[in-house]
Amino acid sequence: MRNVWLIAKRELGVYLRTPAGYLITAGLLLLDGLAFNVFGVGSSPKLSSAVLQDYLYFAFGLTSVAAILISMRLIAEERQTGTLTLLFTSPVKEHEIILAKFGSALVFVTVMNLLTIYIPLLIFVNGKVSIGHIAAGYLGLTLQAATVLAIGVFGSAISWNQLMAGVVTALIVALLVLLWMVARVTEPPLNKIISYLALFQGHFQSFQRGILRVSDLIFYASIIFFALLASTRVLQSQRWR
């Protein structure tokens, strides 16, 4: 854990010492605010819970994009600049590198998301939504961010540069989000399996509605675990090449 903390601390420092972290945060806050005003509040009267659900719908997309932007550099940048050699020639295990990268990025995205908490609080103060609904929605956003980051770590591990890492991650995430379309045109029982894998329709929607289901938690945890495991295996194979 010592090495995980060391590497994670350095990673967090990158967000604070370079403009990238501030730019992504500013972008997310601006777009979340806009989405809330334009699509959440809108011009026609709505129930408070519908406003919150609409806001969470857009926050799902924006958080996913922010997580892709943050994760694309995690390993690919180290490979491009040659600093991966420093980690590879140190007594550090591959899973420690992966956990540190993932953990630091998750902390950063979570802090970013928490900065947007004023939006649901506005609904809470001026309307009628439960704290539980807000908490479930933000737990869903955090799990979504963690899933995209884990996939992003994998994309970054298999890519030679950051751009390629971003594209690979975006493609995998887009595929997982859009699987519900594939489920529509496939026969049972295959469509059930495919729709189970769909990120938004299959799992985030319940968080969006303020419902906490163990099956959704297990789904997100499984994707995160397998993406991180695959990333570790990729690093292990690259370390000796």
Next chain:
Amino acid sequence: MIVVDRVTKYYGSACAVRDLSFSIEEGQCIGFLGLNGAGKSTTLRLLSCLLLPTSGRVTIRGLDVEESPDEIRKFIGYLPDTPPLYGEMTVEQFLSFAGRLRGMSADDVNHRMDEVLAVCALKEVRKKAVSALSHGYKQRVGIAQAIIHRPALLILDEPLQGLDPVQIVEMREMIRGLRGKHTILLSTHMLAEIEQTCDRILMLSRGRIAAEGSEEDLANRFGHAGATLELDVRGEADAVRLALEGVGGVKVTDVTATGQMLRVRVSTEGEVREEIAKRIVDAGLGLRGFRTSSAGLENIFVRLSKETESAPSAANAPAASEEAPS
């Protein structure tokens, strides 16, 4: 300390090093010399636990690199040809990170920091971001990160690459200063560097050891390739030529006036140094300096490289074109 036993390394179907065997004693400074693609970096990466050999065995301090890589990594300091630096950190932050990554405690790093900054002449830039440093300073930070944890084995891959002449001299002094504290493996294609820094030379060509030994050993063994001597003489150029005219196997190749002095380069065959000195003094000329020129090593190096390339025998077959064993 290091035993490399019949190591071969393939990248796909291309062979980078073939049947390499050598051993290195603790405390030595070894120079790996070779043309681009000779296998220097691959050999150093094998010793740094960055590559696994396709066949053969590498042991460092009795530990096998395949079986105990993490143990070995604790006592290795490695500077690749491009220094691995985090630009957004200050020099101190980066060195502290590198030290702690190699298992040092925070207190130990703090105690060691001033010493390393002094050895690498980095004190004045300790608070600067690494990205703001010049190439020469970045190279020094690269060495500093490699020595911060007091590694027994220090591996420097082309540490002088891209440095200007002043920086080269400073870096050479720094590396010399590290001798005795670490076993040093240094790769370069700068012959002067090897001559002035290393105890022993391993000449690689096409993934094989073409020759090994001290500069003197090589000169003795491959002496017929001709050593080149450099003399600093006070006097006239014609008088120098005349004085050396009768010495067997000696040919004056170049005479350059440097102020009141002459720099004379002579190619020689066999051991003729005493005779040359005697002739110069007997001719009434002032002999101010006398050294083996890097061109001596250069001659041996060029000859051995050509021999290895032109010998298509089983032992010296062009390795890179051969197929990997299935």
